[in-house]
Amino acid sequence: MIMVDTDIRFLRCPTLDSLRHALHVYQEKYRHPTRPRLECSDLYALFPEGLPSPAKKQWPDTWPYSERSGVYLIFSRTGKLLYVGKAWAIGSRLSTYFQYDSPRRESRTCKIVHDWRGDEQPFYVATVAVPTDSIFEAAALEEFLIGELKPSENKTRLREVVAS
DSSP states (O other), X not given: OOOOOOSOGGGGSTHHHHXXXXXXXXXXXXXXXXXXXXXXXXXXXXXXXXXXXXXXXXXXXXXXXXXXXXXXXXXXXXXOEEEEEEESSHHHHHTTTEEESSTTOOSOOEEEOSOOOSSSOOOEEEEEEOOTTOTTHHHHHHHHHHHHHOOHHHHHHHHHHHHO
């Protein structure tokens, strides 16, 4: 467990521990013990400027497991899980949400492209890569994590689809 003294309460938030626990349950319950393990990244900070951060990587570093299939989890500054999604290429998918704030990449600042409707905005990302020989597993893992962790934006999207 990461324990760093910062003004960000994220480290004391159970969200990352909940993610690791959910991955453990998924692996024990649904995966054969001889299968390669799922690979979970550390946190990636989208807006690291001027703030102490628990993230080991930050914008504009390469996305964790960017070329791999798997799921991505988007967190708020306080550690609230906002969204879980799947991707065949994690980096390409995340780049549809987050991009440079100028076309020529003069500024190295991250820009949120996706319209977030909730009270909290994306601040951190974590990724989970599935084994390269079972990319189809990303869909099952996404569904499991949504059911277990109940991210706020996934629930919002579901209500919008049901209402229309």
